[in-house]
Amino acid sequence: MVTFILLGTIVSNVCAYKSYSKHQLWRLHVENNEQVAKLLEFSRIAHLHDINFWSEEFRMNMPIDISIPPEAIDSFSEYLSSNDDKIKYDVVMNDIGAVIDRQKLLHKLRPSTFNADDFAYDKYHTLEDIHAWIDKMVQTYPTLASTFTVGQSYEKRDMKGLKISSSKLATKRDGTPVNQKKAVWWDGGIHAREWISPATNIFIAHTLLSNYSKDPTITHLVDQFDYYILPVFNVDGYAYTWSKDRLWRKTRSKTIIPLCFGADPNRNWDYKWCEGGASRDPCSDTYCGGKPFSEIETVQVSKFIGAHNDTIVHYINFHSYSQLWMTPWGYTTKKPDQFKLQDDGSAAAVDALGAVFGTQYVHGNIGATIYVASGNTVDWTSGTANVTFSYAVELRDTGEYGFLLPEDQIIPTGQETLAGELALLKYIEGHVYA
Ligand SMILES: [Zn+2]
The missing domain is CATH 3.40.630.10 (Zn peptidases)
Incomplete structure (x- = not known):
């Protein structure tokens, strides 16, 4: 029984719309070239952690927006403060998945302006x-x-x-x-x-x-x-x-x-x-x-x-x-x-x-x-x-x-x-x- 439920979950996950439930959008504030270099290097392996750069900018004094899955929130936060030169950030969106779901619902519910x-x-x-x-x-x-x-x-x-x-x-x-x-x-x-x-x-x-x-x-x-x-x-x-x-x-x-x-x-x-x-x-x-x-x-x-x-x-x-x-x-x-x-x-x-x-x-x-x-x-x-x-x-x-x-x-x-x-x-x- 358990096997069936598990299998069902896996199959439905494969076919489903990708979930961004509890993924957060962070805005990083990069203050010097070392921080830029650190993030550039990280960007090469970000996909391995399902971390996604929304910004293409990697420049000093330009905000960098990154989405973080729930399981990587703690470790990525630690990474940003891993040396004395801490990269500061704000959480712009608490739950990207909730925003997507709300917009999908509004899209369906809201009468079109014909x-x-x-x-x-x-x-x-x-x-x-x-x-x-x-x-x-x-x-x-x-x-x-x-x-x-x-x-x-x-x-x-x-x-x-x-x-x-x-x-x-x-x-x-x-x-x-x-x-x-x-x-x-x-x-x-x-x-x-x-x-x-x-x-x-x-x-x-x-x-x-x-x-x-x-x-x-x-x-x-x-x-x-x-x-x-x-x-x-x-x-x-x-x-x-x-x-x-x-x-x-x-x-x-x-x-x-x-x-x-x-x-x-x-x-x-x-x-x-x-x-x-x-x-x-x-x-x-x-x-x-x-x-x-x-x-x-x-x-x-x-x-x-x-x-x-x-x-x-x-x-x-x-x-x-x-x-x-x-x-x-x-x-x-x-x-x-x-x-x-x-x-x-x-x-x-x-x-x-x-x-x-x-x-x-x-x-x-x-x-x-x-x-x-x-x-x-x-x-x-x-x-x-x-x-x-x-x-x-x-x-x-x-x-x-x-x-x-x-x-x-x-x-x-x-x-x-x-x-x-x-x-x-x-x-x-x-x-x-x-
Ligand atoms: Zn584009």
Whole structure:
């Protein structure tokens, strides 16, 4: 009898959604380089203890958020104070599992706000729902919207996007038409658990479509650019966050280690690949992959961008969280020659974003703003594909909920990010159609 119960528990655990019951989120306050080095070293073995770094930052005076399972709370606390140079921390979340459970319940219970398009923009959605929403947009706005796909993922899911394109010619400032319309690429969900990033892409895309010919700024900017929007880049990882583990980050490909899956698709690009701020350990959350472009998902997006780099002038790789609007480089703390041109666009975006609800963003180059992260997306789009206005944006919040941003912040995040993006598009327009 006992055997049966035990077996039943094991089987149900294998199939169940990963439990974060009593896991705590800690915010570490790192005060010197020795402490940074200590945590960097620890990060290489953290997965062995089911300890998960939510922050990618490993810098002095930058908070580092880490989730700790109940069985490691005492030993990790001891480790942090293991010498005279004690690393201080606060407990930000007492029970991550309880937050996940509460949000799941609210998601199910709260009536959706249905609008004319019959889609709840104030809720998170499964991959199937997002793909159905893309079809719905094409049906509702047939003269502006179409679908595109960059191919299939490792687990054979479509990497399906929404293209927005008007039949009007783009124009220079003086009103003369230009022959070749420039294009924009935005994506979300390259890291699976960053659910606010697909939701923000969806909100922005819908606002552009539903306000075309009503709002003069939106109408003008939709006429000036073609938009390629891939709401969910890492489709396998995203599906996995809905079915198995809310806090999964990487792709889902097999690695050389049997129980460790996936590479970090934001460390897998063939530009200064795995030179720093990335791991060669397949079990690490920042695993750069067995080789550059080992992941089919990054290969396909890079091919698409490469094939359209005569028109694509602007790329955003949306992430969460930290409220940062960043430009290359990530592989080094050095700034590219065109840094000022890129960063002035960030400044315009951050100002307009902050004017909506007062949300504060920091802007700068990745290497100096967070930490060196080589093989990342925008180093490649900028360095190899020559997409000048390439940005990595970390959306809300600054750590209160982190990846578990509540659904009631989806629309405000969408509204302020759209304001930032419209300001940035106006800035870019001034440069590419001069
Ligand atoms: Zn991310």
